[in-house]
Amino acid sequence: MSSGSSMYTRNNVSSTRRPLLCFHGRKPVLRISLTKDNPGRRFWGCVYYNVQQECSFFRWADPDSEYFAIELGKMKKVIETLKLRAVVAERHLTLSVVLEMIGWILVIFLWLHFSGSCSC
Numbered sequence: 001m002s003s004g005s006s007m008y009t010r011n012n013v014s015s016t017r018r019p020l021l022c023f024h025g026r027k028p029v030l031r032i033s034l035t036k037d038n039p040g041r042r043f044w045g046c047v048y049y050n051v052q053q054e055c056s057f058f059r060w061a062d063p064d065s066e067y068f069a070i071e072l073g074k075m076k077k078v079i080e081t082l083k084l085r086a087v088v089a090e091r092h093l094t095l096s097v098v099l100e101m102i103g104w105i106l107v108i109f110l111w112l113h114f115s116g117s118c119s120c
């Protein structure tokens with residue numbers, strides 16, 4: 001019974017999914033793109049890359065929509081982080097402006113106080 005179910009599973013997989021092969025007829029290797037346009041994106045490439053004459057086989061491992069969904073998620077996190085930093089920076093700026101105004105008021109007050117008392 002268990003061998004029958006495993007046969008079914010193997011047949012099911014082989015009928016629905018063809019094995020990915022490069023132009024050498026070998027199973028390709030999963031690599032990670034280091035290009036500026038697609039950094040960190042996974043792709044399948046020839047097993048002989050940098051070993052011997054590789055073929056020009058190339059296929060993205062993640063469908064475009066999946067890859068861009070992941071990238072979009074990363075960008076949304078970056079945007080949220082930047083928004084948070086902008087809010088913190090804005091508060092620091094407001095605080096520094098208020099402190100500067102208090103400082104100037106104090107300077108003017110002290111200047112008026114001492115200049116008025118030293119009218120002798």
Ligand SMILES: [Zn+2]
Pocket residue numbers: 022023024025026046047048054055056057
């Ligand atoms: Zn190949």
